[in-house]
Amino acid sequence: MNRASCSSSAPPATSAHGPCPDGVAASVEYVEYAVAVLGVRDVVVCGRSACGAMTALARRHDLSGTQAVAGRLRHADASQARATRAGDVDALVRHNVLAQLADLATHPSVARALAQRTLTPHGWVYDIPTGRVDVLTPTGHPTALAS
DSSP: OOEEEEETTOOOTTOTTOSOOTTHHHHHHHHHHHHHTSOOOEEEEEEETTOHHHHHHHTTOOOTTOHHHHHHHGGGHHHHHHOSSTTOHHHHHHHHHHHHHHHHTTSHHHHHHHHTTOOEEEEEEEETTTTEEEEEOTTSOEEEEEO
8 A cells, every 4th residue: 555654743835824934845845756756546644642842832832942833833823723722732733634634635636646545544643652653633533543
């Protein structure tokens, strides 16, 4: 089975949030090539427990000295707004994975493949301490994939 993956903290270059920081577009280029040229049938956006970026966002760390990081985290503002409890890193990670899947679906090659039903997007969250992988449903509720 052909698969492509991209980091949950990397929004597509065509994100509704505007131009992406350097390095982020490369992830989208890989996915675009995989979908349009290689015929990849599955794309996985995988977040992980204790994600440093989501922890910084959830706990409102001062990132004024790291402008590239702060700029990249602005793409997760919508995820932060959806998390019901302030500071809940696990919820923020889940919401961010779902937001990245939604953003990825706006990329032309991905949108085309989704419309043709030749591509299946997957949202996963890897729990480092247990090794468990939760599969996210569109509502954000996890179901265990493996541990």
